[in-house]
Structures are given as C-alpha cells and as structure tokens.
Amino acid sequence: MKTTDSKIALVTGGSRGLGRNMAISLAQKGIDVILTYRNNKEKAEEVVNEIQSLGQQSAAFQLDTSDVNSFDTFIEELTEYLEEQNGSKTFDFLINNAGTALYSPFAETTEEQFDQAMNIHFKGVFFLTQKTLPFINDGGRIINISSGLARFSIPGSSAYASMKGAIEVLTKYLGQELGSRGIAANVVAPGAIETDFGNGHIRDNKEMNERVANMTALGRAGLPEDIGGVVAFLCTEEARWINGQRIEVSGGMNL
Numbered sequence: 001m002k003t004t005d006s007k008i009a010l011v012t013g014g015s016r017g018l019g020r021n022m023a024i025s026l027a028q029k030g031i032d033v034i035l036t037y038r039n040n041k042e043k044a045e046e047v048v049n050e051i052q053s054l055g056q057q058s059a060a061f062q063l064d065t066s067d068v069n070s071f072d073t074f075i076e077e078l079t080e081y082l083e084e085q086n087g088s089k090t091f092d093f094l095i096n097n098a099g100t101a102l103y104s105p106f107a108e109t110t111e112e113q114f115d116q117a118m119n120i121h122f123k124g125v126f127f128l129t130q131k132t133l134p135f136i137n138d139g140g141r142i143i144n145i146s147s148g149l150a151r152f153s154i155p156g157s158s159a160y161a162s163m164k165g166a167i168e169v170l171t172k173y174l175g176q177e178l179g180s181r182g183i184a185a186n187v188v189a190p191g192a193i194e195t196d197f198g199n200g201h202i203r204d205n206k207e208m209n210e211r212v213a214n215m216t217a218l219g220r221a222g223l224p225e226d227i228g229g230v231v232a233f234l235c236t237e238e239a240r241w242i243n244g245q246r247i248e249v250s251g252g253m254n255l
Helices: 017-028 041-053 068-086 111-135 158-177 206-214 225-233
Strands: 008-011 032-037 058-062 091-096 136-145 184-190 246-249
Touching: 008 017, 008 068, 017 032, 017 041, 017 091, 017 225, 032 041, 032 068, 041 058, 058 068, 068 111, 091 111, 111 136, 111 158, 136 158, 158 184, 184 225, 225 246
Parallel strands: 008 032, 008 091, 032 058, 091 136, 136 184, 184 246
Antiparallel strands: none
C-alpha cells in the first residue's frame, strides 16, 4: 500500500510522444502516474520504468479511447489498482491526451474517417471524463489536449481541428460545472511538434518542418519537451487559480 502523499495523475496515450513527456514531467514534479496505451505495451512499460526510477509509482493499462463500451472495464481495472496501491479508488489529475492524426482535405474526408476521429478526439474524451469524474478528488484538475489548429487553419485538418474546437468549448463547461468541487479544467494546445504523430509528419518531412519553422515566431518546430512541463505545471499548487483557459504552446505559430 502507498506510503507517501503523492498526488496521482492519469495520462491517456502516455506511451509515446507528447503523452510520454507529460507522464515523465509529472513524475519529476513528484506526482505518481498511471498511463494508458492502445497497442504498444512494451513502450508503455518503458515509461513506467522511467517514472519508477524517478521515485514515483506508475502503472500502464490498455485502453482504446475511441471505444466507449470499453470504459467501464477500464474504470474497474483502474480503481481496483488504485485501491490496492493506495487504499482509495480516487486520483487527482486527468490528462486527456490520446489521439491520432487525420490529414484529409474537407472535400475528400469520408464519414468513416470523421466518425473515427470524433470517437477518439471528442466522444471518447467526453465520456471517459464523465466516467472517471466520481473518482477524481475534489480540488483535482482536468487537462484536455487541443491543437493550434483550433485557432488557425492549415488545409487538410478540417475534421481534426473541428473536434479540437469542440474540446475547447467542453473544457470551459467543465471548468464552470465542476467549480463547486474545486476541480479546474484547462486546455493545452500544442503547435506542430516533432513526434511520430501522423507518421512523423512534422519530424521526418524536411519540407513540412521548414514550413512550420517559417510560420513560428521562435523559428522552429516544437519538441515534446516543450509541452510536458506545461501540463505538469497545471497540476501544481501554483496553477490552482487557472481555470477554463486555453494555453497555446506553439512558439508563436501564425501570430
């Protein structure tokens, strides 16, 4: 059973990219981290081991955030683990990070592509947050990950960006409706980041990388390390009075 007073965060999609950096940044703040992965258990366990090497508790659970019907089973597994480890089924911070890319012109986007993106980026976030809410401690935090694409437009991202826009509106409602419990909800909106997201669309495509650098005031594409610390900060006591806000972390794209 847990013997420290560490806060506990749940990070969806924490096995790679931005989620991995968020999880490690949280651990560096002295926060225990539970992460989810969709397919790559090995990568998830690597993150768990790194967090444990920092002196924090960690565990990884498989979860497809597009499959709402799987959420009850996940919640049962999560709360059983929490009760066994900590004597309580509750945790403090929910970071809705899991997602996939969709690059498709508006005129060519299929209903199947739209529904898949909607299930991952909006419906899944909505109902996973709803189902975890009874287990989030009063005074906790919810952090939803959006995108710079909800503010500015780059052709090919109409469906993805629209769903991120929906997340930003939802977050304001969470901040308002959960305020009576002291739970703050905020959005972190990364710009273009060098990860394997979208098959390395920014990281591995030199032309795209240079295009991003040219439209960014600080002159480069972002790195995972630029994002994780901001998410971790929003889970600290210093950030207690930030609620219902959208924080774009893009280096100044399209200012």
